Structures are given as structure tokens and as C-alpha cells.
Amino acid sequence: RVLPQFESTYTELFDGLESELARKGKALFNDVGEQAAFRFLGRAYLETNPEDTKIGKDGPKLISTWVLFNLGPLLRLGLPWFVEEPLLHTFRLPPALIKKNYNKLYEFFESFSGPIIEHAESLGISKEEAVHNILFTICFNTFGGIKILFPNTLKWIGRAGTNLHTQLAAEIRGAIKDHGGKVTMAAMEQMPLMKSVVYESLRIEPPVALQYGKAKRDLTIESHDAIFKVKEGEMLFGYQPFATKDPKVFDRPEEFVPDRFVGAGEKLLKYVTWSNGPETEGPTVGNKQCAGKDFVVLITRLFVVELFRRYDSFDIEVAASPLGAKVTRVLPQFESTYTELFDELESELARKGKALFNDILFPNTLKWIGRAGTNLHTQLAAEIRGAIKDHGGKVTMAAMEQMPLMKSVVYESLRIEPPVALQYGKAKRDLTIESHDAIFKVKEGEMLFGYQPFATKDPKVFDRAEEFVPDRFVGAGEELLKYVTWSNGPETEGPTVGNKQCAGKDFVVLITRLFVVELFRRYDSFDIEVAASPLGAKVTLTSLKRARQIANKIDNPAAVLRLGFRIEPPVALQYGKAKRDLTIESHDAVFKVKEGEMLFGYQPFATKDPKVFDRPEEFVPDRFVGAGEELLKYVTWSNGPETEGPT
Structure with missing residues (x-):
């Protein structure tokens, strides 16, 4: 059943x-x-x-x-x-x-x-x-x-974006079609990418990550580098990701790689141990492997199959919860909150000619983007608005994945000015710290002081290390992200119980991306003044150049109505006989018409005239706003200029 x-x-x-x-x-x-x-x-x-x-x-x-x-x-x-x-x-x-x-x-x-x-x-x-x-x-x-696994699976597939969704939908629907239109065990065996995605979800985030128990006998545990002797009765604690994210086994272990287990990659399944044993083995009375492991894999496959049997793609928002991922409200709440912020900044600019914008992280980001100038602003606005348009006019995780320059700008602002630059702590054991040129020996209990920019502005790693380079991490530049350590660890890795990396690093990156997206979704460019403050930059906005088009925010409804009449006149075709001899002139020619001759008119020849209207085939929401009202005399859907009346 x-x-x-x-x-x-x-x-x-x-x-x-x-x-x-x-x-x-x-x-x-x-x-x-x-x-x-x-x-x-x-x-x-x-x-x-x-x-x-x-x-x-x-x-x-x-x-x-x-x-x-x-x-x-x-x-x-x-x-x-x-x-x-x-x-x-x-x-x-x-x-x-x-x-x-x-x-x-x-x-x-x-x-x-x-x-x-x-x-x-x-x-x-x-x-x-x-x-x-x-x-x-x-x-x-x-x-x-x-309860844990399905939201986690949805999270990882959702974050992977539209390209993966398209591949899964094609594979799943094709296999179902080949098996009489039904989901069967045989059909699912013909879905290698779907199976790999399920295994990768179980690998990157095991549903039960923590395990413990007392040793029933003396035993020896071996890792790649060491041997540990355990006595009977001693307590053992296991953290699954130490195995499932082992960098000596898995390439890019911290990344969700959908096709990791396709083809030759199936050999890696013996290292996927979410079930308390290798995925290639089964539970027995003595090995403590999850008795329901095959059922878990089956129903997770069914979940992915039913999802893409029905949908082409989907977008998600994710928050943490004590048991697994929680799909929540980060994106819409951010959008509404920062819409209110920008409205307030515009009002203050109108009243005072400037507006103070402050905090730590966002002002620093605003500072570096502001200093970079109009050329960068234009590129960001085009990229961000284009990606949003391609995703149904909404800011989604998938849309942001299609904004490489925006992502690079965020990483570069975190690199050049880490929000928490100073760190200190006592050494918990004797250790050796190596730089490019020297080795430092540290004794247990000695105080260590860290200054992040020593690493994030290392001239032996970063070209023009003291400069803000917006596209530093675009394309091949992504390789440098492993040296971006603002979070107390490489950007390419994640926080664990033992590594002291910022637990909220991914959330910080997400909301900073959202800030940049909302900024250039609304404005073409902006100008700033910067002063120092004890916590980050003190940024004052001196101008905000509002975008010509802002999704779903047109201030002049009448202008929008006229747009529809111009681009698609309700009565496009007209005809009648000339009541007298007359002359009709176009931009390039003169036509003489005799009394009684039949005339045929096609409205869009006038309302889409490229010598009158810029981008005449496009629907431009603010075409008739402000100075654009001058063009209304060329809107002739009513068989006469919009600026005149019937007689």
C-alpha cells in the first residue's frame, strides 16, 4: 500500500x-x-x-x-x-x-x-x-x-535552483511515461539523478546527526590519521557529519552536489553513513544500523518524484528549527521592512537634503558600493532586475543565484571590511601557527589575538588587496572564497560544534544579498558621505536616484491606463471613404487621396511609431509620467490625439 x-x-x-x-x-x-x-x-x-x-x-x-x-x-x-x-x-x-x-x-x-x-x-x-x-x-x-528529512530535502533542492529542477522534472516525467504513466519501483530505478539527490540530502545533513552509547567491550577506532583505544564502559559520542563531510573522501564536502552519486559516483555510497552504517550494507541484529533505512530512502525518493511530477520548479525560504529546517518568512518580511526603510530615507532626503543610514554590516556594504560609483550601480541594477524579471517578478533564492555580480559584491564587502575584525581567546592546547613566511609556537593558556584583515587582505592571496574589486569572486574568482574568513572560518565551509565558525554566517550572507537586491531593485544609483564611527562606517545618503520602473509600484494610475491604449488600441482597424480631396503626410512621404477613394487605417502604425516612441514595442509603465505627458498627443487610439476631445 x-x-x-x-x-x-x-x-x-x-x-x-x-x-x-x-x-x-x-x-x-x-x-x-x-x-x-x-x-x-x-x-x-x-x-x-x-x-x-x-x-x-x-x-x-x-x-x-x-x-x-x-x-x-x-x-x-x-x-x-x-x-x-x-x-x-x-x-x-x-x-x-x-x-x-x-x-x-x-x-x-x-x-x-x-x-x-x-x-x-x-x-x-x-x-x-x-x-x-x-x-x-x-x-x-x-x-x-x-519531520526532519523532508524539509531538509526540500531546502537543499530548493537552494540548488531552477537548473536542477528542470533536470529532475525531465528525468522523473520521462521515466514515469516509459512505465505506463505510473510511479513504480522499476520507474524510480530509471531516475539516477533523483536517487543521487536523495543520497546527497542524507549525506550533507543526516536526519539524526548526534549519537552516543557506552562501549560494550574494549575496541580500537581508526581515522585517517590516528588510532583511538576505547575501554569497555566508556561513553562514545558520534557526530555523523564528521564522516559524511570527510574532505578526504568527498570533493567539495560542504556543498550540495546533486549528481555526486551518479555513475561512477555510486562507489562513494559506502561512505554515506546517515543510517549508522554504510549505505551499501543492511541492518542486522548486531550492527545497530537503522532498521528502516531502506524505507526512509524509498519515501524520500517518492517525495521528490511527487514534487517534480507536479511542478516545474519552486522557491523557498529557510530558517532553523530544533528539529530540521523550517520553511519560513525571511524574504517577504525583509522586502516589506526595507521598503519601509527606503520610504523613510526618501522622506528624510526630501526634507533635509541628506539621510543618515547606520548599523555595522549594512552601512559598510553601502559605503563600498557607494564609493564604487555609477558604473557598478548600473551593472547591479541591470543584473538584479533581469533576474527578478526571469523569476516572475519576485525575489527568490533561485533568482539570487542568477546574480553573480551581486553575490561577488557582498563577499567583497565582507572581505575588505569584516564586520567583526578583532578576535581573541586562550589557546586550549599547545599549537603551531604558520604564515607564508614564519612559524609561531603557542603554549596552552597563552592569549591569542586575531585581526581578520591580516588574512582577508593578504597580498599573497588577493590581487589589489586594499581595493574594493566588485567582480573579484565572479567565475573563476569563486576559488578565492576559501580565503574569505570573516566568519572565523573559510566561506566555503560551515560551522560545526568544534570549529567556532559563526553559526549564523549563511543568514548574514543571505540578508546582505537581500539588502543589495532591494536597493537596486528600487534605485538606479545613489550618492553618500562617509565618516568614521566606533562601530563601522557612519554613512549619510545625499541622493537616491529612483529607478524608472519599480515592480508593482506605479504612482500614476492614469498613466498606466494610457499605456494599454497606446500599445494595444482596443479598435486597431478603421476604414472609410474620403469625403474630399486631401493630402496625408508621414515622416518620409506625401500621399494624395481623391474624394470617394477608400481609406484603411491601422492604429499601431501611429501608436508604435519608432520615430515618436522609444522602445515602441515594449510596455513601459512610466512612459507618460512627468515630461512624458508631452507624448500623449501621439496616442490616437480614439481616432484622434489624447490631448484633444471629440467634436
Whole structure:
């Protein structure tokens, strides 16, 4: 029942998401995704829709509370450490607080797991023990995995952009067509890119990253470089990404590479250990590998298949949550907030002739772009508006991936003036620090002081290191990103528990990109004055040159109405007999017409006259704004100039 139940359940999910998108312009995947997951599991395992039972739509909430209590020691909720440590990481949360929720789940599975319970009893397992195990398997293992894995998979595919989406859609639809229009196991075997994408999602962000347990015997653990001896009874802690992002195994381990496991890349699957063992092996009684690993892979494949069976592409926004990625509201909230900001700046400029813009990161970015001048501004405006136009007039993650100059400008502003330039700390062990020319030995406990620009302006790495070079990281220049260390680590890597890299580095880059996009979406250019301040640059705007066209913001509705009449007159064809002898003149010729001769007129010959209208075949929203009103005498859709009236 798995394949048909998955298809019907996730068809319902996508229908619901489309409706919410139509109403609100955005749709949070996580909540409805969890409802769909529990509905699917009930239908597939128990032949029951949980929403039609006493438990109703409360299942996911009951499960999430129970899982939270069990995983509390491993979670971070984003609270201050002095709250989280004693609350979550010191003592076990009291089970009594969730006993009522657990009992509701128990009663549901007891009522609808009849055949499974009977089979368990035939094996000598009591009914009570069987129900507890069914509940744990479906709720903790399977639902818990889907709750984390599906949003994470959606996140990575969404970030990869339209090119990947197009390839997946073509592959998936082609294979389904070749198998009679149905999703089958055989059809999915003919989708190598889809399978690789699923494995890559599991590799780059394992759904269960943290593991621990006591050694049952003395053992030896080997890495590439060292051997560790472990005694029986010692506690072991495992962090999956140490293995799944091993740079000695995987090329570009911190990047999502969709076709990593296609063709010869399948040999790398033995190093994909999200399931607590190699992907090329299976679970046994003794190896502790995830018993449901193949089911997890299957349903994740089905999720990707159903997604691209239905859609050509999609756009997402992502935020962190304690359990997996959360599709949230960053992009629209940023747009609305910074629209308000720019409105206020324009008002202040109009009143005072200048407007102070300050903070740390954004003023520094504004400073460097402002100093670069009009030529850069023109290039950024063209790139940004073009990409937005190509993505339906919206700022999306995929649209921003098509803005290489904008991305380079953001990285260059972070390189030339890191927002946090000074760092210090005590050495936790003896270590050796090497530069190009020298070696420094540091003793445990000695104080270290770091000044970021020593690295980010290294003249042996960066050409013209003291200059702001907007396109430094475009094309082959992307190779230099590994030397951009504003976040206390290479830009090409990500934060881990041990490396002290800025946990919010990707969010900082995202919102800085959004700032530049919103700036040049609205303005053609701007002028600034810069002064020093204790925290970053003090930037004063002295002019903002508003764009001729701003999406969805036309100040003169009458001008817009006239546009429609010019580019597509409602009555384009006209004819009649000359009532007298007359002469008709065009730009280049004179025509003599005799009384009684038939005349035929085609309005667009006049309303799209290239000697009158610039870009006559284009719809230019502000064509008749301001001085453009002079052109209204050439708008003749009514069989006469728009500036005159009928007689």
C-alpha cells in the first residue's frame, strides 16, 4: 500500500499548499507536511486515516512533544546557554509531563494495529510490549525521520535552483511515461539523478546527526590519521557529519552536489553513513544500523518524484528549527521592512537634503558600493532586475543565484571590511601557527589575538588587496572564497560544534544579498558621505536616484491606463471613404487621396511609431509620467490625439 497511499496523501498536501499560496502568497511546509506524514503512515501501516479517529489532527503535536522530551539533551532551542543547559542538558525532563499525550497515542495504536499485534503475540510478545514498539517505530523512528528529512530535502533542492529542477522534472516525467504513466519501483530505478539527490540530502545533513552509547567491550577506532583505544564502559559520542563531510573522501564536502552519486559516483555510497552504517550494507541484529533505512530512502525518493511530477520548479525560504529546517518568512518580511526603510530615507532626503543610514554590516556594504560609483550601480541594477524579471517578478533564492555580480559584491564587502575584525581567546592546547613566511609556537593558556584583515587582505592571496574589486569572486574568482574568513572560518565551509565558525554566517550572507537586491531593485544609483564611527562606517545618503520602473509600484494610475491604449488600441482597424480631396503626410512621404477613394487605417502604425516612441514595442509603465505627458498627443487610439476631445 505504500506507493498509492503516498501518492494520494501528498497530492492532498500539494493541493493544500497551492491553496495557501494563492491566499497568502506563501505557505509554511512544516506543519502541513507533518500532518501529511502522519496521515500517510496511518494509511500505509494501519489502513486508517488518523484524522478520522478520536486522535483527529492532534497526532503530530502529540508526537513532537514526546520526541522533544526524549531528545531534549541533544537539542538547542536558541535560548541563552544559562537557560538551556540546566533546563535541557543537565537533567532528564520528567516523563510525567507527557504521560497523558503518550497514552493518547498508545490508545490509537492499540485500537488500529490489530493484525500487527496478533502477529506479535504469535511470536510470544505481549500485547502491551507490541503496542509500545509499534508506537516507537512509527512515531519516533519513521515520523520523526520524515519531520526532519523532508524539509531538509526540500531546502537543499530548493537552494540548488531552477537548473536542477528542470533536470529532475525531465528525468522523473520521462521515466514515469516509459512505465505506463505510473510511479513504480522499476520507474524510480530509471531516475539516477533523483536517487543521487536523495543520497546527497542524507549525506550533507543526516536526519539524526548526534549519537552516543557506552562501549560494550574494549575496541580500537581508526581515522585517517590516528588510532583511538576505547575501554569497555566508556561513553562514545558520534557526530555523523564528521564522516559524511570527510574532505578526504568527498570533493567539495560542504556543498550540495546533486549528481555526486551518479555513475561512477555510486562507489562513494559506502561512505554515506546517515543510517549508522554504510549505505551499501543492511541492518542486522548486531550492527545497530537503522532498521528502516531502506524505507526512509524509498519515501524520500517518492517525495521528490511527487514534487517534480507536479511542478516545474519552486522557491523557498529557510530558517532553523530544533528539529530540521523550517520553511519560513525571511524574504517577504525583509522586502516589506526595507521598503519601509527606503520610504523613510526618501522622506528624510526630501526634507533635509541628506539621510543618515547606520548599523555595522549594512552601512559598510553601502559605503563600498557607494564609493564604487555609477558604473557598478548600473551593472547591479541591470543584473538584479533581469533576474527578478526571469523569476516572475519576485525575489527568490533561485533568482539570487542568477546574480553573480551581486553575490561577488557582498563577499567583497565582507572581505575588505569584516564586520567583526578583532578576535581573541586562550589557546586550549599547545599549537603551531604558520604564515607564508614564519612559524609561531603557542603554549596552552597563552592569549591569542586575531585581526581578520591580516588574512582577508593578504597580498599573497588577493590581487589589489586594499581595493574594493566588485567582480573579484565572479567565475573563476569563486576559488578565492576559501580565503574569505570573516566568519572565523573559510566561506566555503560551515560551522560545526568544534570549529567556532559563526553559526549564523549563511543568514548574514543571505540578508546582505537581500539588502543589495532591494536597493537596486528600487534605485538606479545613489550618492553618500562617509565618516568614521566606533562601530563601522557612519554613512549619510545625499541622493537616491529612483529607478524608472519599480515592480508593482506605479504612482500614476492614469498613466498606466494610457499605456494599454497606446500599445494595444482596443479598435486597431478603421476604414472609410474620403469625403474630399486631401493630402496625408508621414515622416518620409506625401500621399494624395481623391474624394470617394477608400481609406484603411491601422492604429499601431501611429501608436508604435519608432520615430515618436522609444522602445515602441515594449510596455513601459512610466512612459507618460512627468515630461512624458508631452507624448500623449501621439496616442490616437480614439481616432484622434489624447490631448484633444471629440467634436
